[in-house]
Amino acid sequence: VIKLLPRAWAILFLPAAISTATITTVTPTQYRARIVAPHRGRVLAVNFWATWCVPCREEMPALVAAGRRFSGEGVDIVLVSADFSSALPAVDRFLRGFRVPFPCFLEESEDPQTFIDAVDPRWGGELPHTVVYSRAGARLISLSSRQTREDFEFAFRKALKDE
Amino acid sequence: MKMSLFRVLSLSTILLSGGLASAVVSPIGARAPEFSLPPASGGQPVALSQEISKHRLTVLMFIATRCPFSNAYNSRMERLSADYRAQNVAFLGINSNESEPAADVVKHAQSHGLTFPILKDVGSKVADLYGAQRTPEIFVVDASGALQYHGRIDENAQDPAGVRSPDLRNALDALIAGRPVPAAETKAFGCSIKRP
Numbered sequence: 001v002i003k004l005l006p007r008a009w010a011i012l013f014l015p016a017a018i019s020t021a022t023i024t025t026v027t028p029t030q031y032r033a034r035i036v037a038p039h040r041g042r043v044l045a046v047n048f049w050a051t052w053c054v055p056c057r058e059e060m061p062a063l064v065a066a067g068r069r070f071s072g073e074g075v076d077i078v079l080v081s082a083d084f085s086s087a088l089p090a091v092d093r094f095l096r097g098f099r100v101p102f103p104c105f106l107e108e109s110e111d112p113q114t115f116i117d118a119v120d121p122r123w124g125g126e127l128p129h130t131v132v133y134s135r136a137g138a139r140l141i142s143l144s145s146r147q148t149r150e151d152f153e154f155a156f157r158k159a160l161k162d163e
Numbered sequence: 164m165k166m167s168l169f170r171v172l173s174l175s176t177i178l179l180s181g182g183l184a185s186a187v188v189s190p191i192g193a194r195a196p197e198f199s200l201p202p203a204s205g206g207q208p209v210a211l212s213q214e215i216s217k218h219r220l221t222v223l224m225f226i227a228t229r230c231p232f233s234n235a236y237n238s239r240m241e242r243l244s245a246d247y248r249a250q251n252v253a254f255l256g257i258n259s260n261e262s263e264p265a266a267d268v269v270k271h272a273q274s275h276g277l278t279f280p281i282l283k284d285v286g287s288k289v290a291d292l293y294g295a296q297r298t299p300e301i302f303v304v305d306a307s308g309a310l311q312y313h314g315r316i317d318e319n320a321q322d323p324a325g326v327r328s329p330d331l332r333n334a335l336d337a338l339i340a341g342r343p344v345p346a347a348e349t350k351a352f353g354c355s356i357k358r359p
Contacts, residue, residue: 052231053354082352084321111318111328113350124188125315126297126355144296145355 023091025108026080028118035078035105036137043075043159044133045152048107048119050082051090055146056128060098063130066152067102074135075156079104082112082127130155134162188294188313191347195223195304196292200282203258203268209282215308218253220338222331225290226256226281227298228263228271230354235320236299237275243316243331244279250339256281259290260298260357287358297353301331303338311338314349 026034035046047063049056067077079102081091088106095104109115116125120142123129132141132155140162141155189195199210214221224240227233244254256279258268265283272281284290293302303312312334317326334344 050352054229055355055357086321112352113315113318116350116352123350124296124300125350125352127352128355145358 023081023088023095023104023106025085026105027108028114031115031118032137035080036133039076039078039133040137041135043070043135043156044137045075045077045156045159046080046119046131046133047077047102048080048082048127048129048131050127051087051094052083053127057094059128059146059148060094060100062147062149063152064098064100064102065149066156069153070156070160073156073160075160077102081106132156132159134159189310191310191313191344193310194308195302195310196289198289198292200257200284200289203265203272203281203283205265209255209280211304212308214253214255215304215306219251219306220247220311220335221253221255221304222247222335223293223302223304224254224256224279225259225293225295225298225300225356227258227260227354227356228267229260230298232320232353233298234275236316237277239316239323240279240299241275241277243335247335250335252335252339254279257284257289257295258282259284259287259295261287261359262357287356290356290358295356297351297355299353303331303334305338312344312347314346315351315353318349318351320351 036044045067049060051057063077067075079100081104083091083106085106085108091104091106107115112125116123120131120139123142126144128146130143130147130152131139132143134140140159143151143155195211197211199208201208211221226240240254240256256277258281268281268283299316301312301314301316302310305311312331314330316331318328318330319326330346330349334347337344
């Protein structure tokens with residue numbers, strides 16, 4: 001029984017461990033190579049958010065639900081946080097709390113405009129914002145402001161039908 | 164499918180690579196859309212045409228009460244308003260958030276020491292006219308009614324002391340001096356305007 005205890009504790013904590021997202025920084029020049037390129041061959045949705053952004057927090061459960069549903073159909077989701085680096089513990093706490101299963105990057109730039117333009121020159125910087133890429137890595141759909149699960153799923157279906 | 168598309172379009176801004184876009188911002192140099200809005204504190208509506216007829220420049224600031232990013236600029240907006248008063252520059256706050264009633268706007272202004280007028284944009288109609296998407300978002304209109312600057316206050320929301328690019332101040336200084344605005348369109352992260 002004593003030998004089994006550590007394994008039992010591991011099982012108890014396993015769901016939290018699985019749900020923990022890894023957070024690393026990404027610069028404007030790294031955006032395509034580190035975030036978009038690795039997902040070629042699958043539809044990719046990149047969600048830009050921040051812990052200080054109420055509608056971002058509100059829409060996260062919808063994104064998680066839609067992402068879980070479409071994961072098996074070829075849709076990947078990546079988060080990019082616009083939080084200040086000092087808020088990294090809050091980002092981590094939020095992602096753990098909501099058991100968000102997506103990788104999360106922290107935007108890092110001296111001037112946020114360079115990052116916004118690297119993602120989409122037509123985007124003004126408002127959050128939340130989600131960009132859906134085709135399997136070929138082309139920017140296909142941009143969703144501004146808070147979305148519902150149905151909104152995300154509609155965009156994913158449209159992207160999957162592309163090509 | 165048509166119903167679904169209509170619903171998505173009605174609930175959010177959706178931009179397809181083909182060019183469908185619901186947010187259209189007037190280009191720099193174009194005439195700023197006319198509007199008339201009541202102050203959040205009540206009283207006579209304020210018309211843009213009246214403001215531009217009385218001032219060298221009019222600064223429209225789409226702001227919020229609950230957006231931490233907008234709130235990070237409260238003291239900077241108040242300082243700018245005071246600094247340019249002698250140059251006959253008017254600063255108008257506009258609250259277009261459906262979720263923030265006029266009473267909250269007044270309370271927020273009082274508790275943060277904001278002395279410039281703040282107008283309540285019920286239905287987010289003026290935000291739609293200008294294509295404003297986030298808070299804070301700035302538009303500068305000259306005395307002829309032409310849009311001369313659109314974008315951010317500066318690039319550093321986190322640290323006022325660390326600002327390297329005071330874009331709004333640069334634009335105002337250039338316009339007052341009769342020089343071209345160094346960067347007439349700028350961007351920053353901000354909270355989405357909550358439309359009805």
